[in-house]
Amino acid sequence: MSNNEIKNSELDVQTEQTNRRDFFKKAALGVGALAGTSLFANEAAGEGDPNIMHHVKWGQTWGDPVDKNLYGIPSAYEHNNTRRGTKLLASGNLRASIAVAPIHESQGIITPNGLFFSRSHGGTAHVDPNEYRLMIHGLVEKPIVLTLEELKRYPSVSRTHFIECPANGGQEWRGPQFNSLQFAKGFMSSAEWTGVYLKDILKDLGLKPTAKWMLAEGSDNSEMGRTIPIDKVLDDAMLVWGQNGEALRPEQGYPVRIMLPGWEGNLMVKWLKRLKFSNEPFFAKEETSKYTALKPSGKAIQHFYANEVNSTVTHPSPEIDWSNLKDGDRVEIQGLAWSGMGTITAVDFSIDGGKNYVKANLKGLVLPKSWTRWSIMHTYKKGQVIQLASRAIDDAGYIQPTVDQETLITGVEAVYHRNAVETWEVQPDGKVRHVMVRSQLKYDKETGTMSIEGKA
Amino acid sequence: MSNNEIKNSELDVQTEQTNRRDFFKKAALGVGALAGTSLFANEAAGEGDPNIMHHVKWGQTWGDPVDKNLYGIPSAYEHNNTRRGTKLLASGNLRASIAVAPIHESQGIITPNGLFFSRSHGGTAHVDPNEYRLMIHGLVEKPIVLTLEELKRYPSVSRTHFIECPANGGQEWRGPQFNSLQFAKGFMSSAEWTGVYLKDILKDLGLKPTAKWMLAEGSDNSEMGRTIPIDKVLDDAMLVWGQNGEALRPEQGYPVRIMLPGWEGNLMVKWLKRLKFSNEPFFAKEETSKYTALKPSGKAIQHFYANEVNSTVTHPSPEIDWSNLKDGDRVEIQGLAWSGMGTITAVDFSIDGGKNYVKANLKGLVLPKSWTRWSIMHTYKKGQVIQLASRAIDDAGYIQPTVDQETLITGVEAVYHRNAVETWEVQPDGKVRHVMVRSQLKYDKETGTMSIEGKA
Numbered sequence: 001m002s003n004n005e006i007k008n009s010e011l012d013v014q015t016e017q018t019n020r021r022d023f024f025k026k027a028a029l030g031v032g033a034l035a036g037t038s039l040f041a042n043e044a045a046g047e048g049d050p051n052i053m054h055h056v057k058w059g060q061t062w063g064d065p066v067d068k069n070l071y072g073i074p075s076a077y078e079h080n081n082t083r084r085g086t087k088l089l090a091s092g093n094l095r096a097s098i099a100v101a102p103i104h105e106s107q108g109i110i111t112p113n114g115l116f117f118s119r120s121h122g123g124t125a126h127v128d129p130n131e132y133r134l135m136i137h138g139l140v141e142k143p144i145v146l147t148l149e150e151l152k153r154y155p156s157v158s159r160t161h162f163i164e165c166p167a168n169g170g171q172e173w174r175g176p177q178f179n180s181l182q183f184a185k186g187f188m189s190s191a192e193w194t195g196v197y198l199k200d201i202l203k204d205l206g207l208k209p210t211a212k213w214m215l216a217e218g219s220d221n222s223e224m225g226r227t228i229p230i231d232k233v234l235d236d237a238m239l240v241w242g243q244n245g246e247a248l249r250p251e252q253g254y255p256v257r258i259m260l261p262g263w264e265g266n267l268m269v270k271w272l273k274r275l276k277f278s279n280e281p282f283f284a285k286e287e288t289s290k291y292t293a294l295k296p297s298g299k300a301i302q303h304f305y306a307n308e309v310n311s312t313v314t315h316p317s318p319e320i321d322w323s324n325l326k327d328g329d330r331v332e333i334q335g336l337a338w339s340g341m342g343t344i345t346a347v348d349f350s351i352d353g354g355k356n357y358v359k360a361n362l363k364g365l366v367l368p369k370s371w372t373r374w375s376i377m378h379t380y381k382k383g384q385v386i387q388l389a390s391r392a393i394d395d396a397g398y399i400q401p402t403v404d405q406e407t408l409i410t411g412v413e414a415v416y417h418r419n420a421v422e423t424w425e426v427q428p429d430g431k432v433r434h435v436m437v438r439s440q441l442k443y444d445k446e447t448g449t450m451s452i453e454g455k456a
Numbered sequence: 457m458s459n460n461e462i463k464n465s466e467l468d469v470q471t472e473q474t475n476r477r478d479f480f481k482k483a484a485l486g487v488g489a490l491a492g493t494s495l496f497a498n499e500a501a502g503e504g505d506p507n508i509m510h511h512v513k514w515g516q517t518w519g520d521p522v523d524k525n526l527y528g529i530p531s532a533y534e535h536n537n538t539r540r541g542t543k544l545l546a547s548g549n550l551r552a553s554i555a556v557a558p559i560h561e562s563q564g565i566i567t568p569n570g571l572f573f574s575r576s577h578g579g580t581a582h583v584d585p586n587e588y589r590l591m592i593h594g595l596v597e598k599p600i601v602l603t604l605e606e607l608k609r610y611p612s613v614s615r616t617h618f619i620e621c622p623a624n625g626g627q628e629w630r631g632p633q634f635n636s637l638q639f640a641k642g643f644m645s646s647a648e649w650t651g652v653y654l655k656d657i658l659k660d661l662g663l664k665p666t667a668k669w670m671l672a673e674g675s676d677n678s679e680m681g682r683t684i685p686i687d688k689v690l691d692d693a694m695l696v697w698g699q700n701g702e703a704l705r706p707e708q709g710y711p712v713r714i715m716l717p718g719w720e721g722n723l724m725v726k727w728l729k730r731l732k733f734s735n736e737p738f739f740a741k742e743e744t745s746k747y748t749a750l751k752p753s754g755k756a757i758q759h760f761y762a763n764e765v766n767s768t769v770t771h772p773s774p775e776i777d778w779s780n781l782k783d784g785d786r787v788e789i790q791g792l793a794w795s796g797m798g799t800i801t802a803v804d805f806s807i808d809g810g811k812n813y814v815k816a817n818l819k820g821l822v823l824p825k826s827w828t829r830w831s832i833m834h835t836y837k838k839g840q841v842i843q844l845a846s847r848a849i850d851d852a853g854y855i856q857p858t859v860d861q862e863t864l865i866t867g868v869e870a871v872y873h874r875n876a877v878e879t880w881e882v883q884p885d886g887k888v889r890h891v892m893v894r895s896q897l898k899y900d901k902e903t904g905t906m907s908i909e910g911k912a
Contacts, residue, residue, distance in 0.1 A: 153785065
């Protein structure tokens with residue numbers, strides 16, 4: 001039955017009109033009453049501020065009609081909150097390159113589609129969904145070619161996961177190169193993805209027991225190909241067509257990409273055209289020319305998969321700092337934590353570059369293989385230099401290493417999978433800069449050996 | 457310490473190159489091998505389909521550079537997936553009107569900001585965030601004027617909630633007017649909102665015990681004002697500046713609106729300029745000219761608050777139907793359920809217009825005062841007429857009424873808070889139309905009385 005009776009009070013219309021007239025009488029006295037009180041507790045807005053004393057300009061005219069932007073756009077005042085292209089990973093042009101996300105402006109655990117970071121090897125392809133086909137073949141009983149409409153008939157799921165380039169933070173390896181959170185840590189974003197579990201399609205097609213690897217191949221001009229082990233395919237791998245409640249964006253592989261929760265972004269092939277199952281890895285082009293890491297032993301790590309437990313401070317940042325704070329102001333410090341191997345269980349926070357830690361608060365939803373937002377309140381002391389650092393822990397049992405600890409294991413040539421604790425220094429004027437705290441490492445250039453002082 | 461050692465296998469680079477050559481040899485044999493197998497299990501894509509046999513056109517050229525759209529836009533092929541303006545609620549123009557969301561295209565429980573439904577009483581205002589001020593006064597110990605930067609220093613929270621106009625579905629009251637899901641049920645959307653709980657600000661300001669009501673007033677030209685009871689203010693009311701990870705959109709009240717989880721959308725005042733606390737309701741303009749409902753008793757329901765438990769089928773719809781399905785095809789039926797009073801606990805689903813129900817599956821995250829997506833798999837029988845209907849249940853103990861049950865209580869003049877079960881009929885050709893199942897109600901026009909046959 002209807003709930004109206006229970007939850008809403010009934011009021012006589014006549015009573016209401018009387019009260020409304022009364023309200024207007026009081027409202028007429030309003031200006032005088034306000035002037036006599038001490039409303040203006042803060043200096044910035046102080047008494048007499050024209051922005052509160054006078055009728056604002058946007059309230060004096062009609063606003064825009066509702067059909068002005070049928071697909072809406074941000075306020076013009078937010079024009080600086082965009083992705084940024086960089087030639088950092090570019091082979092001579094900005095087609096095979098990366099555009100980094102403004103995570104200094106991030107809020108919650110969703111990145112709006114217009115700001116989602118983008119990496120491609122041959123530029124953003126524009127796929128006609130009517131001509132789109134997905135071939136699934138190799139070691140399956142019933143190979144198939146699906147149209148987009150056919151793919152969407154499968155039972156769908158929606159899951160919130162980050163995507164991170166394994167090079168996120170990698171350019172900071174030998175010390176900060178960019179005094180910018182966006183460029184230092186913006187090789188990642190997060191969305192609610194909608195699609196189908198690959199295991200549900202494979203139930204229909206019949207995977208042969210000899211299938212151990214899956215090739216995923218894109219239809220863009222780079223023909224990006226990556227090999228996925230079958231365990232991941234049958235665990236939580238998805239084919240996704242939806243991103244934050246609408247179709248995938250072109251930069252994310254419209255109309256279909258692979259989602260491998262928690263794993264390297266480049267494995268999640270975009271503009272997907274083909275899945276082939278085999279008994280051995282495929283060693284595709286981008287699995288040799290990129291996405292390997294030379295180790296001190298002379299061997300290379302290939303087949304990197306999960307992005308390790310990681311975190312960063314997002315507020316303040318070099319981009320949005322504390323220059324305007326007054327001594328004694330209270331302010332929220334915020335950040336993100338994430339792990340490709342599980343769920344964040346705790347975030348430690350430090351103001352002395354990692355010497356001492358306290359527990360930060362985990363905020364809102366804490367989901368597996370997903371961004372987790374954390375925060376801590378802070379009383380600002382004007383002129384004080386502090387070094388903000390965060391250290392995340394996941395339910396797979398991992399904890400972020402220090403820069404020294406990570407260097408010892410991965411060597412000095414590794415660019416990928418950089419998840420050491422990073423440090424952001426608040427300077428006397430409230431500005432923020434990216435610094436590296438590396439106090440204990442000894443690196444012998446002659447022998448190429450490294451040791452942490454006192455622990456070698 | 458680093459996880460690299462543990463989770464990644466080490467492979468010798470030389471081994472890998474050998475295997476790659478082997479792969480190319482096999483690939484050269486690929487075309488012949490494919491032609492000999494039966495890949496083309498479905499008729500649409502059949503063997504010889506040029507879209508799979510030839511190199512697609514978008515794979516033959518460079519794609520767009522990563523810096524083409526620093527704020528990204530959807531694929532041009534998605535141009536029909538937009539809001540739609542309507543004069544339905546308009547006072548002569550499309551400034552005081554509504555733009556409805558394309559929920560027939562919705563996925564998961566997030567609406568992208570560009571598609572979020574919009575209702576305004578004076579058009580979309582464009583507020584300069586540098587001139588933005590929020591005054592909080594009345595029955596508080598320490599009245600205050602805050603700049604946007606000052607507001608954002610409070611401890612923030614992110615919560616996923618829907619916003620729904622109480623008129624959602626209201627135009628369908630006497631029977632379907634629109635053969636469109638977007639126009640029938642698109643007066644709602646959902647987002648992850650970021651802001652601060654009002655109770656946290658009021659701890660600072662000191663709410664006087666006599667404060668029972670709060671006026672929220674907008675700075676747009678309609679000076680939209682609504683009165684909120686203090687219990688809601690101190691429960692889960694928020695001031696929000698973030699929407700799906702970026703600043704609020706202009707249509708949603710940039711830079712600050714109120715979020716009252718689960719309550720009528722019009723209460724969540726946009727372009728917020730003033731909060732005033734009082735010991736009595738304010739009876740603002742829009743609380744008398746709109747948002748009341750005349751009852752059969754001659755009295756009016758004012759102060760509606762929570763949107764009742766509700767649901768709808770979203771896939772299929774009049775917009776995206778089953779015309780292309782073949783007899784025996786399996787297809788997913790999907791929908792949304794929501795309640796402004798709590799969390800969805802179950803959704804019943806019917807193919808005979810509500811005579812018989814089975815349980816649908818709740819999908820993904822099930823959050824309080826939030827959209828919950830549900831689904832059920834269906835085998836399509838060509839030519840069969842079925843009437844799809846859903847009925848949601850929440851943890852406050854409510855269940856959606858039938859149209860008859862709701863009419864009995866609310867009368868025939870009520871437009872707001874329409875949450876009866878709705879029905880979507882699949883016709884012999886697979887097209888879908890909106891129908892009303894009202895089998896039992898008797899309405900005596902002479903006396904104005906209604907009864908359900910056999911239950912009067």
